[in-house]
Amino acid sequence: GAVVSQHPSRVICKSGTSVKIECRSLDFQATTMFWYRQFPKQSLMLMATSNEGSKATYEQGVEKDKFLINHASLTLSTLTVTSAHPEDSSFYICSAPSEWRNIQYFGAGTRLSVL
Protein backbone atom coordinates (compact mmCIF):
# COMPACT_ATOMS: atom_id res chain seq x y z
CA GLY A 1 0.00 0.00 0.00
CA ALA A 2 0.91 3.65 -0.30
CA VAL A 3 3.35 4.91 2.28
CA VAL A 4 2.95 8.54 1.25
CA SER A 5 -0.53 9.97 0.89
CA GLN A 6 -1.11 13.13 -1.10
CA HIS A 7 -4.38 15.03 -1.28
CA PRO A 8 -6.22 16.21 -3.23
CA SER A 9 -5.48 14.30 -6.41
CA ARG A 10 -7.04 16.95 -8.60
CA VAL A 11 -7.98 20.58 -8.10
CA ILE A 12 -9.66 22.99 -10.46
CA CYS A 13 -9.80 26.56 -9.20
CA LYS A 14 -10.31 30.10 -10.35
CA SER A 15 -7.43 32.47 -10.87
CA GLY A 16 -6.57 34.32 -7.69
CA THR A 17 -7.61 31.62 -5.25
CA SER A 18 -5.29 29.67 -2.98
CA VAL A 19 -4.92 25.92 -3.01
CA LYS A 20 -3.51 23.71 -0.28
CA ILE A 21 -1.96 20.32 -1.00
CA GLU A 22 -1.19 17.85 1.78
CA CYS A 23 1.50 15.23 1.89
CA ARG A 24 1.54 12.65 4.66
CA SER A 25 3.98 9.87 5.44
CA LEU A 26 1.88 6.99 6.66
CA ASP A 27 4.20 4.52 8.35
CA PHE A 28 7.39 6.41 9.02
CA GLN A 29 8.50 9.79 10.26
CA ALA A 30 9.84 12.21 7.73
CA THR A 31 11.86 15.13 8.99
CA THR A 32 12.33 16.10 5.37
CA MET A 33 9.94 16.05 2.46
CA PHE A 34 10.39 17.25 -1.07
CA TRP A 35 8.01 19.02 -3.42
CA TYR A 36 8.39 18.60 -7.15
CA ARG A 37 6.56 20.12 -10.08
CA GLN A 38 6.04 18.44 -13.41
CA PHE A 39 4.83 20.31 -16.47
CA PRO A 40 3.19 18.33 -19.28
CA LYS A 41 5.55 15.95 -21.04
CA GLN A 42 8.46 17.13 -18.91
CA SER A 43 10.47 15.76 -16.05
CA LEU A 44 10.08 16.41 -12.35
CA MET A 45 11.80 19.50 -11.08
CA LEU A 46 12.51 20.04 -7.41
CA MET A 47 10.71 23.09 -6.07
CA ALA A 48 11.58 23.04 -2.41
CA THR A 49 12.71 21.00 0.55
CA SER A 50 10.34 20.93 3.48
CA ASN A 51 11.99 20.66 6.89
CA GLU A 52 10.09 19.75 10.03
CA GLY A 53 10.27 22.53 12.56
CA SER A 54 12.18 24.96 10.36
CA LYS A 55 11.82 26.98 7.20
CA ALA A 56 11.65 25.34 3.85
CA THR A 57 14.48 25.78 1.40
CA TYR A 58 13.51 26.77 -2.11
CA GLU A 59 15.20 26.10 -5.40
CA GLN A 60 16.35 28.98 -7.52
CA GLY A 61 13.50 30.60 -9.36
CA VAL A 62 10.76 29.32 -7.05
CA GLU A 63 8.89 32.10 -5.27
CA LYS A 64 8.71 31.31 -1.57
CA ASP A 65 5.88 33.78 -1.02
CA LYS A 66 3.81 32.12 -3.69
CA PHE A 67 4.47 28.52 -2.72
CA LEU A 68 4.09 28.39 1.03
CA ILE A 69 5.35 25.26 2.71
CA ASN A 70 4.54 24.18 6.23
CA HIS A 71 6.01 21.07 7.85
CA ALA A 72 4.25 21.15 11.18
CA SER A 73 4.74 17.54 12.19
CA LEU A 74 6.96 14.58 11.42
CA THR A 75 4.32 13.13 9.11
CA LEU A 76 2.73 16.11 7.38
CA SER A 77 3.91 18.74 4.95
CA THR A 78 1.62 21.13 3.13
CA LEU A 79 2.15 23.19 0.01
CA THR A 80 -0.11 26.18 -0.50
CA VAL A 81 -0.20 27.80 -3.90
CA THR A 82 -1.26 31.36 -3.12
CA SER A 83 -3.14 33.51 -5.59
CA ALA A 84 -2.92 30.83 -8.23
CA HIS A 85 -2.68 31.81 -11.89
CA PRO A 86 -3.05 29.72 -15.04
CA GLU A 87 0.73 29.42 -15.37
CA ASP A 88 0.75 27.58 -12.03
CA SER A 89 -1.26 24.77 -13.59
CA SER A 90 0.90 21.71 -13.26
CA PHE A 91 1.31 18.33 -11.61
CA TYR A 92 2.68 18.67 -8.09
CA ILE A 93 4.26 15.64 -6.42
CA CYS A 94 5.66 15.26 -2.95
CA SER A 95 8.11 12.70 -1.69
CA ALA A 96 9.40 11.60 1.66
CA PRO A 97 12.75 9.87 2.03
CA SER A 98 13.07 6.82 4.20
CA GLU A 99 16.61 7.42 5.24
CA TRP A 100 17.38 3.94 6.49
CA ARG A 101 16.03 2.38 3.31
CA ASN A 102 17.64 4.96 1.03
CA ILE A 103 14.37 5.19 -0.84
CA GLN A 104 12.08 8.08 -1.55
CA TYR A 105 8.40 7.37 -1.50
CA PHE A 106 6.25 9.51 -3.73
CA GLY A 107 2.71 10.67 -3.33
CA ALA A 108 0.24 10.06 -6.14
CA GLY A 109 0.46 13.69 -7.21
CA THR A 110 -1.96 16.60 -7.47
CA ARG A 111 -3.13 17.90 -10.82
CA LEU A 112 -3.76 21.62 -10.44
CA SER A 113 -5.73 23.41 -13.12
CA VAL A 114 -6.18 27.16 -12.72
CA LEU A 115 -8.86 28.69 -14.90
Add this chain to the structure above:
Amino acid sequence: AQSVTQLGSHVSVSEGALVLLRCNYSSSVPPYLFWYVQYPNQGLQLLLKYTSAATLVKGINGFEAEFKKSETSFHLTKPSAHMSDAAEYFCAVSVGGNTPLVFGKGTRLSVIA
Protein backbone atom coordinates in the same frame (compact mmCIF):
# COMPACT_ATOMS: atom_id res chain seq x y z
CA ALA B 1 26.27 18.18 -8.32
CA GLN B 2 24.44 15.33 -9.96
CA SER B 3 22.80 15.05 -13.33
CA VAL B 4 21.07 12.41 -15.39
CA THR B 5 20.84 12.01 -19.14
CA GLN B 6 18.27 9.71 -20.66
CA LEU B 7 18.98 9.01 -24.31
CA GLY B 8 15.84 8.88 -26.35
CA SER B 9 12.70 10.68 -25.29
CA HIS B 10 10.60 8.01 -26.95
CA VAL B 11 11.29 4.32 -27.46
CA SER B 12 8.97 2.02 -29.33
CA VAL B 13 9.23 -1.78 -29.20
CA SER B 14 7.11 -4.68 -30.32
CA GLU B 15 5.37 -6.83 -27.77
CA GLY B 16 7.75 -9.58 -26.71
CA ALA B 17 10.85 -7.69 -27.80
CA LEU B 18 13.72 -6.56 -25.61
CA VAL B 19 13.30 -3.27 -23.80
CA LEU B 20 16.40 -1.11 -23.36
CA LEU B 21 16.13 2.35 -21.83
CA ARG B 22 19.37 4.23 -21.49
CA CYS B 23 20.53 6.32 -18.56
CA ASN B 24 23.86 7.98 -17.94
CA TYR B 25 24.63 9.86 -14.77
CA SER B 26 27.11 12.33 -13.43
CA SER B 27 27.95 12.49 -9.76
CA SER B 28 30.86 13.82 -7.75
CA VAL B 29 30.27 11.21 -5.04
CA PRO B 30 29.18 7.57 -5.17
CA PRO B 31 25.61 7.73 -6.43
CA TYR B 32 22.36 6.10 -5.55
CA LEU B 33 20.47 5.37 -8.75
CA PHE B 34 16.81 4.72 -9.33
CA TRP B 35 14.36 3.91 -12.06
CA TYR B 36 10.76 5.01 -11.67
CA VAL B 37 7.73 4.38 -13.86
CA GLN B 38 4.86 6.81 -14.26
CA TYR B 39 1.51 5.98 -15.80
CA PRO B 40 -0.64 8.84 -17.12
CA ASN B 41 -1.87 11.20 -14.42
CA GLN B 42 -0.33 9.11 -11.68
CA GLY B 43 2.58 9.40 -9.30
CA LEU B 44 5.87 7.57 -9.50
CA GLN B 45 6.38 3.91 -8.79
CA LEU B 46 9.82 2.64 -7.92
CA LEU B 47 11.02 -0.07 -10.29
CA LEU B 48 14.44 -0.64 -8.80
CA LYS B 49 17.35 1.03 -7.07
CA TYR B 50 21.11 0.78 -6.85
CA THR B 51 22.64 1.65 -3.50
CA SER B 52 26.23 0.39 -3.76
CA ALA B 53 25.48 -3.29 -3.30
CA ALA B 54 25.21 -5.65 -6.28
CA THR B 55 25.79 -3.95 -9.61
CA LEU B 56 23.04 -5.94 -11.32
CA VAL B 57 19.78 -4.91 -9.77
CA LYS B 58 16.52 -6.75 -10.26
CA GLY B 59 13.28 -4.88 -9.87
CA ILE B 60 9.59 -5.38 -10.21
CA ASN B 61 7.71 -6.47 -13.33
CA GLY B 62 10.73 -8.24 -14.78
CA PHE B 63 12.91 -5.15 -15.11
CA GLU B 64 16.56 -5.03 -14.23
CA ALA B 65 19.41 -2.55 -14.49
CA GLU B 66 23.17 -2.79 -14.35
CA PHE B 67 25.37 -0.19 -12.71
CA LYS B 68 28.53 0.34 -14.75
CA LYS B 69 30.83 2.79 -13.05
CA SER B 70 33.32 2.87 -15.92
CA GLU B 71 30.57 3.93 -18.29
CA THR B 72 28.62 6.00 -15.74
CA SER B 73 25.55 4.17 -16.91
CA PHE B 74 22.51 2.55 -15.38
CA HIS B 75 20.50 1.23 -18.31
CA LEU B 76 17.12 -0.40 -17.73
CA THR B 77 16.24 -3.63 -19.50
CA LYS B 78 13.47 -6.15 -19.75
CA PRO B 79 13.75 -9.29 -21.89
CA SER B 80 10.20 -9.28 -23.20
CA ALA B 81 7.94 -6.24 -23.40
CA HIS B 82 4.30 -6.41 -22.41
CA MET B 83 1.59 -4.02 -23.48
CA SER B 84 1.21 -2.99 -19.84
CA ASP B 85 4.80 -1.69 -19.83
CA ALA B 86 3.78 1.31 -21.93
CA ALA B 87 4.47 4.29 -19.68
CA GLU B 88 6.96 7.05 -18.92
CA TYR B 89 10.21 5.96 -17.31
CA PHE B 90 12.47 8.19 -15.28
CA CYS B 91 16.03 7.59 -14.21
CA ALA B 92 17.13 9.47 -11.10
CA VAL B 93 20.23 9.99 -9.01
CA SER B 94 20.85 11.08 -5.45
CA VAL B 95 23.60 10.96 -2.88
CA GLY B 96 21.38 9.14 -0.42
CA GLY B 97 19.95 10.04 2.92
CA ASN B 98 17.69 13.05 3.10
CA THR B 99 18.69 14.43 -0.28
CA PRO B 100 16.38 15.06 -3.23
CA LEU B 101 16.42 13.11 -6.44
CA VAL B 102 17.64 14.59 -9.67
CA PHE B 103 15.62 13.23 -12.54
CA GLY B 104 16.33 12.66 -16.16
CA LYS B 105 13.91 14.03 -18.73
CA GLY B 106 12.14 10.73 -19.04
CA THR B 107 11.65 8.19 -21.80
CA ARG B 108 8.23 7.30 -23.06
CA LEU B 109 7.97 3.61 -23.86
CA SER B 110 5.41 2.49 -26.41
CA VAL B 111 4.68 -1.20 -26.95
CA ILE B 112 3.27 -2.23 -30.28
CA ALA B 113 1.09 -5.30 -30.59
